[in-house]
Structures are given as structure tokens and as C-alpha cells.
Amino acid sequence: MKFATLLIYMFAASVATAADTNSIYRGGPSSPSATTRQGWIDLDKNGRKDIYEDPSQPVAKRVDDLLKRMTLAEKIGQLWQSAMAKDSDRKLAEKLKAGGVSSFLDGSALIETPVMRNKLQHIAVEQSRLGIPLIFGHDSIHGFRTVFPIPLAQACAWEPELFERTQTISARESAAAGIDWVFSPMVDLARDPRWGRIAEGFGEDPWLGALDAAASVRGFQGTNCADTNRVVACLKHYVGYGAAEGGRDYNTTEISEFTLRNYYLPQFKAGVDAGAWTLMSAFNELSGMPASANRHTLTEILRNEWKFPGFVVSDWESVSELIDHGVAADNAEAARLGLTAGVDMEMVSTTYADTLKQQVEQGTVPKKVLDEAVRRVLTVKFEKGLFDHPFTDGNAFKTALLQPDAIDLAREAAAKSCVLLKNENSVLPLSPHAKKLALIGPFAEDAEEMAGPWSSRAHTNDIVSLADAVRAQLPFDFQLVVARGCSIIDSGKIRRHLESFSPIKEIPTGTNEIARAVEAAQSADEIILTLGEPRDWSGEDASRSDLGLPGRQMELFNAIVATGKPVIVVLFNGRPLAIPQIQKKAAAILEAWFPGIQGGNGVAEVLFGVADPAGRLTTTFPRSVGQVPMYYNHLNTGRPGIGEYKGNYADGPNDPLYPFGFGLAYTTFGFGKVQLAAPTMKLGGTITASLQLTNTGVRAGTEVAQLYLRDVAASGGPRPVRELKGFQKILLQPGESRDVSFTISGNELGYYDVKGNWLVEPGKFQLWIAKDSASGEPVEFELKK
Numbered sequence: 001m002k003f004a005t006l007l008i009y010m011f012a013a014s015v016a017t018a019a020d021t022n023s024i025y026r027g028g029p030s031s032p033s034a035t036t037r038q039g040w041i042d043l044d045k046n047g048r049k050d051i052y053e054d055p056s057q058p059v060a061k062r063v064d065d066l067l068k069r070m071t072l073a074e075k076i077g078q079l080w081q082s083a084m085a086k087d088s089d090r091k092l093a094e095k096l097k098a099g100g101v102s103s104f105l106d107g108s109a110l111i112e113t114p115v116m117r118n119k120l121q122h123i124a125v126e127q128s129r130l131g132i133p134l135i136f137g138h139d140s141i142h143g144f145r146t147v148f149p150i151p152l153a154q155a156c157a158w159e160p161e162l163f164e165r166t167q168t169i170s171a172r173e174s175a176a177a178g179i180d181w182v183f184s185p186m187v188d189l190a191r192d193p194r195w196g197r198i199a200e201g202f203g204e205d206p207w208l209g210a211l212d213a214a215a216s217v218r219g220f221q222g223t224n225c226a227d228t229n230r231v232v233a234c235l236k237h238y239v240g241y242g243a244a245e246g247g248r249d250y251n252t253t254e255i256s257e258f259t260l261r262n263y264y265l266p267q268f269k270a271g272v273d274a275g276a277w278t279l280m281s282a283f284n285e286l287s288g289m290p291a292s293a294n295r296h297t298l299t300e301i302l303r304n305e306w307k308f309p310g311f312v313v314s315d316w317e318s319v320s321e322l323i324d325h326g327v328a329a330d331n332a333e334a335a336r337l338g339l340t341a342g343v344d345m346e347m348v349s350t351t352y353a354d355t356l357k358q359q360v361e362q363g364t365v366p367k368k369v370l371d372e373a374v375r376r377v378l379t380v381k382f383e384k385g386l387f388d389h390p391f392t393d394g395n396a397f398k399t400a401l402l403q404p405d406a407i408d409l410a411r412e413a414a415a416k417s418c419v420l421l422k423n424e425n426s427v428l429p430l431s432p433h434a435k436k437l438a439l440i441g442p443f444a445e446d447a448e449e450m451a452g453p454w455s456s457r458a459h460t461n462d463i464v465s466l467a468d469a470v471r472a473q474l475p476f477d478f479q480l481v482v483a484r485g486c487s488i489i490d491s492g493k494i495r496r497h498l499e500s501f502s503p504i505k506e507i508p509t510g511t512n513e514i515a516r517a518v519e520a521a522q523s524a525d526e527i528i529l530t531l532g533e534p535r536d537w538s539g540e541d542a543s544r545s546d547l548g549l550p551g552r553q554m555e556l557f558n559a560i561v562a563t564g565k566p567v568i569v570v571l572f573n574g575r576p577l578a579i580p581q582i583q584k585k586a587a588a589i590l591e592a593w594f595p596g597i598q599g600g601n602g603v604a605e606v607l608f609g610v611a612d613p614a615g616r617l618t619t620t621f622p623r624s625v626g627q628v629p630m631y632y633n634h635l636n637t638g639r640p641g642i643g644e645y646k647g648n649y650a651d652g653p654n655d656p657l658y659p660f661g662f663g664l665a666y667t668t669f670g671f672g673k674v675q676l677a678a679p680t681m682k683l684g685g686t687i688t689a690s691l692q693l694t695n696t697g698v699r700a701g702t703e704v705a706q707l708y709l710r711d712v713a714a715s716g717g718p719r720p721v722r723e724l725k726g727f728q729k730i731l732l733q734p735g736e737s738r739d740v741s742f743t744i745s746g747n748e749l750g751y752y753d754v755k756g757n758w759l760v761e762p763g764k765f766q767l768w769i770a771k772d773s774a775s776g777e778p779v780e781f782e783l784k785k
């Protein structure tokens with residue numbers, strides 16, 4: 001979608017400018033801060049409000065009343081989301097007046113002000129027959145103007161409330177700019193780091209991901225999405241998108257019902273249970289039917305089983321793409337398949353708009369199905385309060401963006417997202433006694449890369465680079481030397497377009513200043529080397545077939561290591577990287593991901609020991625690309641372990657570089673022996689497991705104690721070798737001990753069989769309380785009838 005998005009920005013900019021002098025954009029409230037519909041509700045015709053216009057009526061009644069008044073064309077209009085790129089402004093206005101557009105994608109955020117949105121909204125509510133308001137959507141993925149760390153990074157904080165807090169800010173800023181609805185959170189489980197969109201999700205664990213999904217929904221929607229500083233959330237991409245074959249974006253997925261229910265669906269279910277009002281149907285083909293025409297997932301599971309009351313929007317043109325997938329012969333068939341499967345609103349492509357009228361009139365698409373889809377869309381518009389407050393306060397955005405609490409949170413989140421992967425001889429935190437620090441590598445001075453993918457509203461000037469932050473935090477008698485060494489990639493293109501409307505800039509590649517960087521390293525007492533991958537290699541349509549460091553970065557690394565001094569590597573990337581040489585030779589590795597606009601400050605705080613490195617991986621780091629997909633919660637084989645005939649790789653180890661849950665602190669922790677309150681648990685009852693956790697080092701530090709379970713023999717299908725079912729993040733002073741205990745119920749022991757039945761079966765279970773998914777010794781208990 002990327003290039004198309006830019007076109008939209010450019011187009012919309014011209015509309016916005018033209019609109020100011022163009023008479024088709026007339027009307028509007030007298031005050032720019034008014035948000036309510038004023039005298040133009042058709043009171044004048046019948047002397048009272050119609051039911052659907054009356055805020056005191058229940059939503060269902062208002063929807064029924066409105067539906068009854070709508071023509072077929074108006075109904076179909078409610079099922080189309082425009083990207084604004086395809087019409088001229090005048091044609092667009094005519095379409096709005098005819099009730100032919102339900103929603104805009106990105107239109108509201110064009111210049112970070114609601115001006116354009118309000119103009120379009122005025123046409124819809126004042127000049128169309130029924131005055132149905134538009135709903136404006138936007139991809140606020142990890143912030144709006146205040147860009148937070150990428151979601152994968154935030155997930156490593158093991159603190160779902162962090163998502164609630166960051167998405168609350170994202171909602172506030174987005175809403176002020178005129179956005180009602182965000183296409184977020186992305187709750188796709190991902191196990192393949194080649195897939196660029198792994199950056200947008202929470203990692204490989206469905207249980208932790210479900211908590212993050214629910215927290216994100218709460219952050220966006222609050223307790224009432226109609227509040228002016230809240231937005232409607234959208235769980236995407238339903239479903240299976242993260243399992244793309246070969247990690248290549250948009251690729252086919254083959255997921256059994258068993259795997260779908262136990263791994264890929266739980267995060268969506270958690271988001272639906274948290275009250276998300278919309279879902280987005282995915283691009284991928286899913287086990288025999290594209291996700292955007294998949295009645296089983298969209299209707300049987302989502303509506304019939306989960307009772308989802310909101311609407312489903314397709315992904316960008318994913319309905320017309322049913323033709324490319326080879327399941328629809330033409331637009332009419334694509335529309336029929338999409339709508340009857342359960343896709344209510346079509347994003348950008350126009351198969352519904354172009355063919356549904358005839359299909360409903362001919363009876364090939366049941367009117368009832370159409371009405372249901374319209375009902376769902378209208379329900380969400382009513383719930384969002386758009387009928388009663390269709391406009392955005394034109395003044396609010398001036399003060400809403402980049403508020404001090406947002407900046408503080410961005411800094412906190414950046415620090416909390418960092419995962420310390422190695423720390424030989426405690427080279428970190430940096431010593432206050434060192435005199436000279438060399439900050440080397442292509443990310444040292446680079447602000448823009450910090451923003452990561454999906455950050456079109458970030459402004460370069462808002463971003464703090466690591467070099468800026470280190471300069472600001474250095475004690476006065478400390479000297480800093482900065483040397484780039486090389487560019488991020490050696491040849492090819494890195495595209496950048498951070499601020500809306502700024503043209504895509506290509507940054508220079510092929511820089512070789514390694515000799516100068518070596519000199520800088522030789523003269524310093526401490527060396528920080530920043531390495532990683534370009535931010536536009538993460539996100540949509542940004543898959544990789546290699547998971548190493550691109551360009552000359554390994555050459556730079558080896559040259560700096562050859563100085564014989566300990567090298568502290570800081571990584572900026574959107575996916576797990578396969579970096580066994582770095583693991584071997586670096587003295588320390590801090591995974592900083594793409595940390596957002598306060599990334600420099602957050603990362604510097606961790607390097608200087610002001611903040612504690614408390615992040616833990618939520619995604620496995622492989623040793624080589626050949627090992628992927630790789631995830632901790634896999635099933636056993638019939639020949640588990642290592643050795644002959646165990647399924648080992650002939651040319652390398654089977655285990656990962658860093659397992660799920662891994663992360664170090666600046667102190668060490670002792671995990672005591674796990675104690676069970678009883679050797680058995682009764683079906684319907686609970687069991688408590690506990691241990692003593694001790695800070696065995698000399699600094700305060702935070703540990704994440706992780707509870708894993710395994711059902712040893714399951715009749716409905718084998719269970720993973722371990723599954724995360726609990727965690728506690730605990731700050732301990734040096735020498736301090738704390739009892740950590742978990743109470744386990746049937747919720748943690750159950751799973752879905754292939755038919756979707758939830759089973760909690762008597763039998764033997766193993767349990768670990770450990771520092772990561774590869775540590776600890778299991779204890780056993782029995783679940784009894």
C-alpha cells in the first residue's frame with residue numbers, strides 16, 4: 001500500500017488547499033471547535049427529530065429506524081471505504097452527497113489537522129439525504145505524532161498495561177487530528193522473522209499476545225469509544241496472515257483447524273472479548289479459501305461462536321484480489337463471496353459499489369445479508385457517537401500532539417522495550433569512570449530510523465537519536481567521539497517519508513568510513529557500536545530472505561572487534577536477526593528494536609544504568625535463516641532430544657540463538673525450587689505453585705518469572721513442549737528475596753480440539769517457573785476428576 005499512500009497524501013493535500021476556496025465545501029459550524037450537528041437535522045420538516053437522529057434512543061432502535069429509510073444505493077454506499085485517490089474533488093463531493101461513501105482511509109489525518117475531515121463530513125451530514133456521517137480510519141500502529149517503540153518491542157516489556165497506556169496516547173492524538181478509527185492492533189501471531197510484519201505484532205506467544213491485544217483495545221477505545229479522545233480499534237489481519245509461506249508477505253497460509261484455534265485465533269478472541277468494534281479481513285489465502293472470503297472464520301467462528309457485534313472491513317482491495325487468488329471470476333463474484341462470507345465494508349476496491357445493486361435486485365445476493373452488513377456498520381458509527389458529534393474540534397489538535405506525558409511515556413516505553421542479550425564481565429552499564437566513549441555505526445546519529453515502520457506522522461525534528469541522547473546524558477568530563485563507519489546498506493534504496501507530504505527521500509548508501517571508525521575505537525575507553533537493518537525493511541511488503549546484518553556492517557563489526565577492546569553492540573531492527581558471530585564476539589548486546597521518537601533517550605538510560613534492562617524476548621532468535629520458522633511452543637516429535645536419528649541439522653545446532661523469554665538484567669537472580677501446594681489438582685479447582693526468587697547480585701534489578709505448563713498426554717491432540725501461562729515482573733533490591741506464586745485453574749490447562757471444543761482433561765501436567773522458555777526443571781502434578 002505504501003506508494004499508494006503517498007499518492008493519497010499528495011492528492012489530498014491538493015484537495016485540502018483547493019477546498020478552502022472551492023464552493024462545494026460550503027457549510028460548517030460557525031465555530032471551528034463545535035463538534036455537534038446543529039440546526040440542520042430535519043427538525044424543520046416534521047417538527048421533531050427522527051428516531052435515528054435522537055440520541056436518547058437506544059442504538060439498536062436508531063439503526064432499525066435508519067435502515068428502514070435507506071434506499072438500496074444508500075445501503076451499498078455504507079459498505080465502501082474510499083482512499084480518496086481515485087476521484088477528483090468535485091466527483092467525490094457528488095458521491096458524498098449521494099451517500100455513496102461510508103468511510104475514508106487516511107483522509108482525516110492529511111495535514112494532522114481535522115480541517116479536511118470536517119469539510120468532507122459537512123458534505124456527508126448536511127448535503128446527503130439522510131445525513132449519515134463518515135467514519136475516518138488511519139493506521140496509528142505505534143503512535144501518531146508521538147511514535148512509540150514498534151509493537152514487537154513494546155511486547156518485550158512483558159507489561160500489557162504499557163500497551164494500554166501508549167495506545168491511549170495514540171488514540172488521543174489520532175482523535176484530535178480527526179481520526180475516529182485506527183487499523184490497530186495487529187494481533188497476527190508470527191513465528192517467521194523473514195516476514196516484515198512481525199514488527200507490528202506481539203511475537204510468537206498466543207497467551208501473552210492475548211493480554212497485549214486486550215490491553216491495546218482498552219487503550220484505543222477506553223470504556224466508551226464515543227469519548228472524544230478515544231477511537232474505534234480494529235483487530236487485524238483476520239486471520240493467519242502471519243503464517244505466510246517462506247515469510248513472503250501476502251503469501252499463502254496452510255493452517256489446520258487445530259493450529260488455528262490454539263495459536264492464531266486466541267489474540268483475536270481476546271480483542272473481541274475486550275470490546276473491539278471492528279476487525280480487518282486479511283490478504284492471505286487460508287487453507288483452501290482466501291481469508292477475505294472465508295465464511296468459516298468470518299461468520300461461523302467470529303459471528304456465530306464469538307457473537308462479535310461490530311463490523312469487518314476488508315484489507316486494502318482484498319475483496320477484488322479474490323479474482324487474483326483465483327476464487328472469483330469477476331467483480332460480481334468477488335463481491336458476492338466477500339459479503340456473504342462476512343466482509344461488511346470494502347476497503348478501496350469497488351466491487352460492492354459496482355455490482356451489489358444488480359446482484360441484490362436479481363436475488364443472487366440476499367437482501368438480508370446486505371442489510372446485516374449495513375446494520376453492523378451503522379451500529380459502530382452510532383456507538384462511536386458520530387451521528388451526534390460528527391465533527392472534530394478544529395482547535396484541539398493544536399495542543400494535543402506531543403504532550404509532555406506522551407513524550408515521557410515514549411521514553412519509558414523505549415527503555416522498557418530493550419532486551420539485554422549479552423553482558424560479558426558486566427561491561428554494561430557504562431562506567432562513570434571512563435573518560436572517552438566512542439559511539440560508532442550507521443544508527444548512531446540517525447534519528448529517522450528510530451521511528452521504525454508505520455510512522456508516517458513522525459517528524460524528524462521530534463526524534464532523539466542515540467548520539468543526541470548520549471551527548472545530553474554524559475557527565476561533563478566525559479568525551480564523546482561519533483563515527484558512522486558505514487551506511488546501513490551498501491547498495492540499493494532506503495526510502496524515507498516521515499512527515500506527511502514530504503517527498504520520499506532516498507538516503508545515501510555505499511559509505512565506507514571503517515578506517516575512521518577504527519581510529520575512534522582505538523582512542524576510546526568504551527565502545528558502543530550501533531548496528532541493524534533499515535526501518536523500511538520491516539512492516540508491510542518488507543520480507544527478508546536473509547536475517548543477517550546488511551551492507552558492510554559485519555565488516556565494520558569485525559574491524560572494531562579486532563581492536564581487542566570490548567565492544568557493546570546496540571541493535572536497531574524490526575525482527576529477530578540471525579547474528580551468531582555478534583553473539584560470539586561482542587562483549588555486550590542490547591536489543592533496542594525501533595524504539596520510537598524518544599528511542600535515543602530510552603536506550604541511553606539503559607546504557608548508563610539509569611533504567612533497568614527489564615525486557616524479555618517475545619520472539620525466538622534463530623542462529624540461521626535455515627532454522628525458521630522457529631518458536632518455543634512447538635510440539636514434540638516422536639524422536640525428541642538431540643543425537644542420531646533425532647532430526648538434527650547436519651550443519652549446525654537445533655537450538656536457537658536466544659529463546660523466547662530470554663533477557664538479562666544488570667544483576668543476577670536465583671530461582672529456588674518450585675513447590676506445589678499439593679501433588680494433585682481437582683477438576684474445577686486450582687493448584688498453587690511457588691518458588692523463592694532472590695536477587696543474587698549487587699545492583700537492584702527486575703526479573704520476569706515465567707510460568708510454563710505442559711499437558712503430557714492430551715486426547716484431543718498433542719500439546720506444545722511448553723506453553724506460557726503466567727508471569728510476574730518483580731523488582732528486587734540486592735540480596736532481596738521474594739516468594740513468587742501462581743494459582744493455576746482449568747483456564748491455564750485447557751486447549752481446543754480440532755472441532756473447537758475446549759478440553760480440560762485429567763492426567764499428568766508438567767510445570768516450570770523459570771527465567772525463560774529454555775530454563776528450569778519441571779515439577780509434575782496430576783489433574784484428577
Ligand code: BGC
Pocket residue numbers: 001105139183236315316540
Ligand atoms: C495493510 C493494512 C492497513 C491498510 C490500510 C494494508 O495494505 O495490510 O494493515 O491497515 O493497508 O492502510
